[in-house]
Amino acid sequence: MTDAKAGEGTLDLVLERIVDIPPALVWAAWTTPAHILEWFTPAPWKTVDCEIDLRPGGIFRTVMRSPEGMDHDNVGCYLEVVPGKKLVFTDALGPGFRPTGNSFMTATITFEPHEAGTKYTAVVLHKSVEDRKKHEEMGFHHGWGTALDQLVAHMKGIN
Numbered sequence: 001m002t003d004a005k006a007g008e009g010t011l012d013l014v015l016e017r018i019v020d021i022p023p024a025l026v027w028a029a030w031t032t033p034a035h036i037l038e039w040f041t042p043a044p045w046k047t048v049d050c051e052i053d054l055r056p057g058g059i060f061r062t063v064m065r066s067p068e069g070m071d072h073d074n075v076g077c078y079l080e081v082v083p084g085k086k087l088v089f090t091d092a093l094g095p096g097f098r099p100t101g102n103s104f105m106t107a108t109i110t111f112e113p114h115e116a117g118t119k120y121t122a123v124v125l126h127k128s129v130e131d132r133k134k135h136e137e138m139g140f141h142h143g144w145g146t147a148l149d150q151l152v153a154h155m156k157g158i159n
Contacts (some may be wrong), residue, residue, distance in 0.1 A: 011132050015122040015144045023111040024117045025155040027084045030109060037148035038061065042143045054081055059095040075100065086110045092127075103127055105135065121147065 008009050019026065029035045033050040040047040041064045047070065051087035056078055064072045077095050080088035092103035112119040123145060126132040 009124045010129050011128075013124045013132060013136060013140045015120075015141065015148065017120050017145075017148060018114050018118070019120050019148065019150055019152050021083060021155050023113055026111045026118050026120060026151065029151045029155050030087055035151075035154065039154045040064075040090050040147060042139075042146035054078065056080060057095065057097050060089045065114040074131070079106070080108075083112065084111065104131060122148075 015149075029039060031052060036050040036052070036084050037047050040050070040062060044067045046065045047062050048065045049061075051059050051061040055124045058078050058081075059075065061073070061075045061080055064074065066072070072114050073089055074091065075094050076091040077093045077097060078087065078089050079093075080086060081117065087109045090103070090106040092100060092106065094100045105126055107125075108121075108123045110121045112121075124135065124140070124144075126135060
């Protein structure tokens with residue numbers, strides 16, 4: 001199993017793993033609000049709301065709740081949707097490609113068939129070295145890795 005590693009540039013963070021569930025289940029976990037609520041935020045945080053309009057320009061919104069009960073609303077939009085294979089979303093733009101004014105990242109998530117299940121790759125691009133460093137210091141590798149573990153456990157539980 002490969003885990004987080006440095007990205008192609010100083011602005012990227014990458015998480016790459018082989019997970020033991022098929023791409024269709026990983027895709028469903030990423031594209032179904034009810035599933036997102038179960039795995040998206042590393043415990044003890046929780047995702048308490050999710051809205052998805054799965055098309056370029058469509059909304060991708062989550063509300064994350066901290067252990068102290070503070071809600072964090074995250075709104076972005078999809079830039080690219082390749083069913084079963086790839087999602088690209090950003091917080092730089094909201095629904096309908098409207099600028100949000102608070103760009104932090106753009107993420108590309110790919111799901112490739114692998115003999116052991118799925119090769120899962122998340123590449124997160126940042127606008128500056130400072131933003132990448134901040135995201136890394138916030139716990140990108142641990143947080144996104146933990147969320148992926150939760151995704152796998154959740155999807156195994158529904159199968």
